[in-house]
Amino acid sequence: MLLDEPFSARDMINRNELNIELLRIWSNRKQTSMLNTHSISEAVHLSDRVFVLGAKPAKVLETVDILLPRHRTPEMRFSKAFIEIVDHIGRRIGLEYA
Numbered sequence: 001m002l003l004d005e006p007f008s009a010r011d012m013i014n015r016n017e018l019n020i021e022l023l024r025i026w027s028n029r030k031q032t033s034m035l036n037t038h039s040i041s042e043a044v045h046l047s048d049r050v051f052v053l054g055a056k057p058a059k060v061l062e063t064v065d066i067l068l069p070r071h072r073t074p075e076m077r078f079s080k081a082f083i084e085i086v087d088h089i090g091r092r093i094g095l096e097y098a
Helices: 012-029 040-046 074-078 080-092
Strands: 002-004 034-036 049-053 060-065
Touching: 012 040, 012 074, 034 040, 040 074, 040 080, 049 080, 060 080, 074 080
Parallel strands: 002 034
Antiparallel strands: 049 060
8 A cells, every 4th residue: 555645634633533544454454555754753653664765866864663562552652662763763854853
């Protein structure tokens, strides 16, 4: 299954509900999927592996294995491990935090 920013035009409530639905579909089908998103937290929440891309021309800067347990819940986004992965990827692409 290929998904190119499928939830980008959704508000946060609908986006979270669609994330949960996508995880449900994946757990039932166990089908290989590729998701393109600009949301680091969405990528970490939905993925087993994140390919961090650099600026144009795009190249893979790093491959990050997401070692969070499966059954992913919305509450997991507040865990220390989740936040550390999101922070690591953000810093890798040059995001600065205040």
